[in-house]
Amino acid sequence: MSPVPGLAAVAPPDDAVALTVAITTGEPAGVGPELTLAALARGRADARWPDTRFVVLGDGALLAARASAVGVDWQALLANGQVVLADVPAAVPVVAGRLDARNGAYVLALLDAAIDGARAGDFDAIVTAPLQKSTINDAGVPFTGHTEYLAERTATEQVVMMLAGTGERPLRVALATTHLPLSQVAGALSRASLVRILTIIDADLRRGFGIAAPRILVTGLNPHAGENGYLGREEIDVISPAIEQARAAGIDARGPYPADTLFQPRHLADADCVLAMFHDQGLPVLKYATFGAGINITLGLPIIRTSVDHGTALDLAGSGRADPGSMLAALDTAVQMGRHRRRPQPA
Known part of the structure; x- marks a missing residue:
């Protein structure tokens, strides 16, 4: 029996469907x-994904109401079996734009169902809509974030954590540290952790x-990448040795480069990813360039997970004015990654 609530009654995909992707509808x-x-x-x-079935995890009544609000024919969307509903009822009625901690457990239940289904082989990938961390924490569950x-x-x-744009040569930015106070970043960096991170990036870009x-460009931590130790020694003692160790293992990692000049077209033209040392070093640049069409990808997992690059936008909920561009890109990328993982890998 499937571990995913509401999925047991869903008919299996027909022979034309190669992939099944779960979508958690979030807050x-x-x-x-x-x-x-x-x-x-x-x-x-x-006709964007003819080989893919999407399983939408969420409250069916809520989805029907929102479909009406945004002008989507929900029943027509479900009609041909490419989109199916795994109905997980919310704990209490939902009002657009108004948070309720009593639905915090519901949001986590959607995420748990998607993870369990992917690990069980029901899903080839999961795509996550934005959630509100405060709602889950207010429900009594310590929660830092999706990643x-x-x-x-x-x-x-x-x-x-890697955020990416779209297009033929997308900008991709991965992070050596994520949700940490700036005062803790330097202490969180080590040669071993950076080598592991570079190994994960290289492997997932291939797979x-x-x-x-893959060619990976690495930023320094300090202004001007430390200026040969005058503005900090992390580049000398930690980042450069990690890059050399990764290169010795066959990974094309280069740097460290000053972050204030790295994000220029002439440097990025042949790069597949930039590894930034902390959250607000790399993501402001990426979000300025791609916001509304960028995505968030979690690398290193045994499952595929993509997401939007924005939050819950409570002020737009139920209005029909929110732009689905980032969600569309997240779906595109989940399907792309699922297809690549299905292909035989080089020996």
Whole structure:
């Protein structure tokens, strides 16, 4: 029996369906439910994913109401079996834009169901709509974020957060540290951790994106990459030795480069990913360049997970004005990664 609530009654995919992707609809008072609907409707109109079935995890009544609000024909979307509903009722009625801690456990139940289904082989990938961390914490469950929770639930020692744009040569930025106070960043960096992170990035760019020889550019931590030790020794003592160790293992990692000049087209033209040392070193640049069409990918997991690059946008919930571009890109990337992982890997 499937571990996913509401999925047991869903008919198995037909022979034309190669992939099954789960979508968690996230915070019910936010834009996640309607972005899911809008992105799926657009993808179906474009015949975007003919080989993929999508399982939407969420409250069926809520989704029907939001579909009406944003002009999506929910029943038509479900009609041909490419989109199916795994109905997980919310704990209490949902009001768009109004958080309720009593639905915190519901949000986690969606995420748990998607993770369990992916680990059991029901899903080839999961795509997560935004959630509200405060709602889960207010429900009495300590919660730092999707990335950390996925690592814990899959017993993965090291994961890497990577945000990416779209297009033929997308900008990708991975992070050596994620949700840490700036005062703790230097102490969290080590040669061993950076080598592990570079190894994960290299492996997932090969396995998930089909890049035969990934090139990774690495930032320094300090201004001007430390200026030969005058502005800090992390580049000399930690980052450079980690890069050399990764290169000795066959990983094309280069740097460390000053972060204030690295993000220029002439430097990024042949790069497949930039590894930044901390959250606000790399992500402001990426979000400025890609916001609304960028995505979040968790590397290093035994499962594929992509997500949007924005939050719950409570002020837009139920209005139909939220842009589904990032959700559409997250779905595209989940399908792309699922297809690549299904292909035989080089020996």
